[in-house]
Amino acid sequence: MTGEHPDATIAQRVRRLETLLEEKGLITGERVDEAIDAFLASSSPANGARVVARAWTDEGYKSRLLADGTAAVRELGYMEGSYQRLRVVENTAGTHNVIVCTLCSCYPLRLLGPSPSWYKSEAYRSRVVREPRSVLREFGLELPDTVDITVWDSSAESRYMVLPRRPEGTEGLAEEELAALVTRNALIGTAAL
Amino acid sequence: MTDGDRFPPGTRVRTFPHDPAHHTRLPRYARGKRGVVVEPEGPAELADISAQGRGDAPVEQIYAVRFAARDLWGEGDHHVVLNLWESYLEEDPDRDR
Numbered sequence: 001m002t003g004e005h006p007d008a009t010i011a012q013r014v015r016r017l018e019t020l021l022e023e024k025g026l027i028t029g030e031r032v033d034e035a036i037d038a039f040l041a042s043s044s045p046a047n048g049a050r051v052v053a054r055a056w057t058d059e060g061y062k063s064r065l066l067a068d069g070t071a072a073v074r075e076l077g078y079m080e081g082s083y084q085r086l087r088v089v090e091n092t093a094g095t096h097n098v099i100v101c102t103l104c105s106c107y108p109l110r111l112l113g114p115s116p117s118w119y120k121s122e123a124y125r126s127r128v129v130r131e132p133r134s135v136l137r138e139f140g141l142e143l144p145d146t147v148d149i150t151v152w153d154s155s156a157e158s159r160y161m162v163l164p165r166r167p168e169g170t171e172g173l174a175e176e177e178l179a180a181l182v183t184r185n186a187l188i189g190t191a192a193l
Numbered sequence: 194m195t196d197g198d199r200f201p202p203g204t205r206v207r208t209f210p211h212d213p214a215h216h217t218r219l220p221r222y223a224r225g226k227r228g229v230v231v232e233p234e235g236p237a238e239l240a241d242i243s244a245q246g247r248g249d250a251p252v253e254q255i256y257a258v259r260f261a262a263r264d265l266w267g268e269g270d271h272h273v274v275l276n277l278w279e280s281y282l283e284e285d286p287d288r289d290r
Contacts (some may be wrong), residue, residue, distance in 0.1 A: 024232065085234065085235060087234075089255075102220050102222070103218060103220060113258070129222065129265075129273050130222075130262075130265075130266055130269070132271050133268065133271070145270075148270075148271065148272070149270075149271035150259075150269060150271065150272045150273070150274060151272070151273045151274070152273075152274050153273055153274065153275050153276075154276070155218045155219075155220060155275045155276045155277065156218055156237060156240070156255045156276035156277070156278070157235070157237045157255065157276070158234055158255075158257075159232070160275050184240065
C-alpha cells in the first residue's frame with residue numbers, strides 16, 4: 001500500500017493534539033511556532049554546501065565523509081541528535097548520483113533546507129528511478145552515455161546527499177568561495193557545477 | 194539478527210514478491226526483483242509494523258541493495274539503490290546461474 005499516504009488524517013490528528021495541549025496549558029502556539037522557526041532556520045542548503053567545500057579542500061575529511069556521512073557532518077555541527085543516517089555519494093568522471101524518495105518525500109532537510117516542490121511531485125518520484133537520463137536532461141543536465149547513473153531511493157532511515165564534482169578552474173578559491181558555488185540541485189544530483 | 198552478517202556485501206539477493214495490505218517500504222517496482230547487497234546500513238524497527246502504531250516492531254538490519262534498471266524495468270542502463278529491511282530479502286536461489 002505504498003501509494004497511499006493519509007497525510008490529511010495525520011495533520012488533523014496533530015492539530016487536535018496541539019489544541020488539546022494548548023487548552024491544558026502545557027504548550028502555547030507561539031512556542032510551537034518558535035520551535036518550528038528555529039528548526040527551519042538551522043536547515044539550509046548552505047549547510048550542505050559547507051560540507052562539500054570542506055570535502056573538496058580536505059582529503060582526510062572527504063574520506064571520512066564518504067565512509068560515514070553522519071559522523072562527518074556532525075564534526076561540522078550538523079545533524080546532532082538526529083536519529084537518521086546520512087550517506088554521501090560522490091560524483092566522479094564516470095559516475096553520476098541522483099536522489100529521490102519514491103514512497104513519499106524523504107530529504108536531508110537539515111543539510112539542504114526545505115525540499116523544492118518538484119522533489120515531492122509524483123512526476124519526479126516516478127520518473128527519475130525509471131528514466132533518469134531523460135529527467136536530468138529536462139533539468140538541463142546532459143550526461144554522456146559513458147557516465148553511469150545511480151539513483152538513490154530513500155526507502156528507510158538513511159538520507160542521501162550528493163558530493164558534486166569540483167568545477168575546473170577553482171584551484172585558487174578559498175573554502176568559503178567554493179561553498180558559494182554549490183547549488184541545492186547539485187546536492188540532489190539534478191545539476192552539475 | 195541485527196548484526197548485518199546474514200547478507201555480506203556482494204551477496205546476490207532477491208526481494209519477496211509480497212503485496213501486503215499494510216504500509217511497507219518495499220516499493221512496488223522492486224518486488225520480486227534481483228539485486229546485489231552494497232553493505233549493511235544499520236538496524237531499525239521494521240516500518241511495516243511500527244507504521245501500524247504497534248509497539249512490537251522487530252528491529253532488523255537494513256541493507257543497501259543495488260538493482261540494475263534492466264532487472265527492474267526490462268530496460269535502461271542505470272542502477273537504483275534501495276534500503277531494504279532484512280525480512281524483504283532472501284538469497285537469490287539462482288545466484289549461480
